[in-house]
Amino acid sequence: MSTAIAETNTGISNAKLGIWSFLASEIMLFGGLISAYVILRSGSAHMVMPPRSMMGVPLATFNTFALITSSVTMVLALAAIQEGNIEKFKRWILCTIGGGVIFLAVKAYEYQHKWHEGITLSSNLFGSFYYTLTGLHVIHVIGGLGLMTYIFVAGSRGRFTPDSHDRVECAGLYWHFVDLVWVILFPILYLL
């Protein structure tokens, strides 16, 4: 099995170019939904926003920071593998997974709480968009956690070295994207 980095025409590895292409399509997916929300929110007289107090902004703010922190720990994990420090890498990946799990737990609480307060998927247009947008995001977080678990296991087995850790970078790119989507969803759903 080749240990040399792939010599590609562009100088970017196949996997990395592939991930960037995939993320471009994801931007269009979330972009389509977010545009639909923005258009109906600004154009429809019937998109009634719940009162700020029902939205649970402080908790969601904490959750946003949890996710952003997990992105930071991801960068630290990448730095660790670039140094060849597997133990540090494992710790930071676990922190990243932890941040993602906290995010999901808070979301589960939020969903359950809002649903009981009357904001459901079909109660009104806001509820529909809220659960659809954040729900699609949650699915992507879950996928990301699966990816991180693979990275953790593979890294523990010595799969990644300072010279060859393309997949860690690609996983990182995906995770940062998931974080970025939340950083956009949070203000447009909770704050504005």
Place this chain on the structure above:
Amino acid sequence: MTDAHAHGGAHAHGHGEPQGFIWKYVFSVDHKVIGIQYLITSLLFLLIGFTMMLLMRWQLAVPTPADDFDPEKLGMIRSLLNWIFPESMPFGFMDPVFYNQLGAMHGTIMIFLGVVPLGVAAFGNYVMPLQIGAPDMAFPRLNMMSYWTYLVGGIVIMSSFLADGGAPQSGWTSYAPLSVVAPAGQTYWLIGMVIIITSSLFGAINFIVTTLNMRAKGLTLGRMPVFCWAQLVTAVLLLLAFPVLEAGAILQLLDRVAGTSFYIPKDMIYGATVFPRAGGGSPILWQHLFWFLAHPEVYVLLLPAMGIVAEIIATNTRKPLFGYKELVGSMIVIGILSFVVWAHHMFLSGMRTSLANLFVTTTMTISIPSVAVLTCLLLSLRGGTIRYNTPMLFALAFLPMFGIGGLTGLPLGFAPTDMHLHDTYYVIGHFHYVVAPGSLIALLGGTYYWYPKMFGRKMNETLGKVHFWMTVIPMNFVFFPMLIQGMYGMQRRLATPTDQWHNLPVQGWSMMIGIAAAVLMVGQLPFLFNFVWSLKNGEKVGENPWNATTLEWACPSPPPHGNFAKEPEVFRGPYEYSVPGHKTDYWPQDEAA
């Protein structure tokens, strides 16, 4: 995802042990096997979609009983139809719901299961890695997943016929709110589309990374064949446009199954009562999300075909293509502009004139690079030594046919004239001209052109020529009258057009169209026979039966796993034909100086 390995020769020598049948042919990761899988499957879907249309054209040709109709004495065709479809076609007359189901399925199957998989996935997968000198695609396993996802999506869509209430019946365009209240088949459509979109996205990522990253030494982007450029632009269109439809489809799915109101206006009246939903949504939102994909989608249908025509013309004129840079540049501009024209499908949705004007402007603009491509291909013929073999006949026919199709698009892109033509048969005539005598003709040409590479034998020339004439001529008799019917005001999607008296004067054309369509179907029989017969009996060929210059002709026919014995090195552009002073009239890209 998959390996980030160098591909210089890593795969060239195959795997250690011989592979079992399942891994070698069914779940193969070889782009050539996958390309052929797509080829066979898409041709089958085209046949299925065509059969549906034949049933519809029968209904349109004779929509109502004649004066001397006797239910006891049905003709041969009527009694056959009555026997096959007792509920949907009683006495051989089509139930309007069945008509709408066939209509929606015809469009969906032809576009998403037929032409795109044929043009993009079959030919792109098979030919592109060969033309860039690569041993396979960047992500072979993803490629395999792409095919199987497509097949599953196709099966889900076809199974909608068995749903409660039958197949989707809201048009391939699935406009809300009709599609939201439609029977269960529509849900199958939505789920099937999400699956097919996933398959397309896998493929698009693969094509982009492969074309950009895995070209052989010396194959700069400026030396890449036009076909590969066409596939690259197409892949970018699929990558960026399909997710928006996916978003829209998710919203429609939720509207149908979860009680949301993304597309349901407030207090919508359904039947005799108010539809019991929160409301507040917008049916126009669906149209925007749909057409944002569906417009670039038509260029996905077109660009690979243009690429194929370019390749066939270069080889069979024995001279370089006219305007390589202009061809490639125009294709890129078409790709970019295709994202800003979508609302020309929505001129009658109530948009204000200033917005309509914007889309008229962008639509008129996009016709310029389209004409540029056609002009370059036409000028490529000038001064050439033309070889009139079967692929060349198809490639030549593409030019005037697409010309007619493109020209008929102009009154549609111009809002004031679109007022009269929207939702009439004129639209059907226009888009079929570009995709049937247009793209499909080119794709058939591609089949004859690359068949020898795929199977090591040529298809029979005589049968090919019979197929050609029995396709091109009937197609014109099928689609040209539709332009006339449309200008006369005949609306689309009507099972019994003669119910509207103003359609009676043009009803005669429908009879001609029906007969021509039947002849067209008969004309495909030589092709089907030829395809299968030539597998074992066609004239055997070597590496380069057409004496062409591009890299797919620099390896055995068919190429082994890994394609090239060693990575080719490229020394010149893709169309160095009739170079002055050179001993042969073609100078392959990989031949040393």
